[in-house]
Amino acid sequence: MSAPALRILGIDPGLNITGYGVLEATRGNIKLCEAGVVRGRTKGSLSARLHEIHAGVADVIATLAPTAMAVEQLYAHYKHPRTAILMGHARGVICLAAAQAGIGVMHYSATQIKKVLTGNGRAPKSQIQLAIRRELHLAQIPDPPDVADALAIALCHYYLQVRRSLIQQRPA
Numbered sequence: 444m445s446a447p448a449l450r451i452l453g454i455d456p457g458l459n460i461t462g463y464g465v466l467e468a469t470r471g472n473i474k475l476c477e478a479g480v481v482r483g484r485t486k487g488s489l490s491a492r493l494h495e496i497h498a499g500v501a502d503v504i505a506t507l508a509p510t511a512m513a514v515e516q517l518y519a520h521y522k523h524p525r526t527a528i529l530m531g532h533a534r535g536v537i538c539l540a541a542a543q544a545g546i547g548v549m550h551y552s553a554t555q556i557k558k559v560l561t562g563n564g565r566a567p568k569s570q571i572q573l574a575i576r577r578e579l580h581l582a583q584i585p586d587p588p589d590v591a592d593a594l595a596i597a598l599c600h601y602y603l604q605v606r607r608s609l610i611q612q613r614p615a
Contacts, residue, residue, distance in 0.1 A: 449605055450476065452509035452546075453597025454500065455589045456533040459483050461496055462589030465507045466579075466597045468605050473598070475579050477507060478590045489532065497536035504544045512541045513600035515592070516550045549600055556599040571595050 448469045455462035464478035481499030483492035504512075514537060517530055541548045554564035560574040572584040572591045578598055585591040 449511065450507065450509040451597045451600050451605070452503065452507065452512045453593040453595070453600065454512060454514045454537055455592035455596060456496075456514060456530060456537055457483075457589060458489075458492055458496070458529055458533050460587065460589045461500065461533065461537070462587070462591075462593035463500070463503050464585075464590060464594035464597050465503070465509055466594070466601060468601055473579070473601055475581070475594070478585060478594055480587065480589055489529070493532055493536045496533055497540050500537050500540040501543065504540060504546065509546060511600065511604075512546050512548045513596045514538070514548055514550055515556065515596050516552045518553055549604065551596060551599050551603075556595050559599045559602050560595055568592075 448467045451466045451468065453464045453466070459482065461481040461483075462478075463481065465476040466473050467476050481496055481503070483495045485491035485495060514534060517527060517534060538548050557566040557571060558564040560566070560578070561570050563570070566574075568588055568591075572588065575581070575591050575594045575598070576584050579594065585594060
């Protein structure tokens with residue numbers, strides 16, 4: 444009897460575009476299940492956009508049945524505190540959708556994600572996109588960039604949590 448597959452949902456939070464990617468890990472192998480975006484279509488109304496993000500992420504969870512979620516940590520630049528506050532709202536409804544589905548959430552910083560995938564915590568987006576394409580054996584770089592970011596977050600979780608535990612479980 445084989446071990447059940449683990450499904451990791453990576454989320455790149457955004458108020459207008461939230462990227463998502465679901466990876467499936469079985470027996471040390473990783474493959475792409477699905478990736479896309481959830482769009483906040485309502486202009487002007489923060490509460491309506493947050494509702495759309497929550498509903499979209501909840502739908503992804505219900506449809507793809509992930510067993511874990513990984514989300515990029517909030518980065519706040521001192522020159523733009525309002526942006527950080529608004530992004531915190533988006534992250535909040537995303538985490539709420541996970542909690543309602545009983546899914547644990549891990550949080551990773553952008554520099555940690557970049558370092559895990561490229562060895563450079565300050566890697567440019569283009570290098571991350573190429574790493575995603577290579578690691579998942581994709582014909583093209585995921586588009587829009589929010590999708591590549593979400594897949595990077597899911598891969599980071601896979602390498603730091605799932606793969607590490609597989610290595611530790613191997614007999615000496």
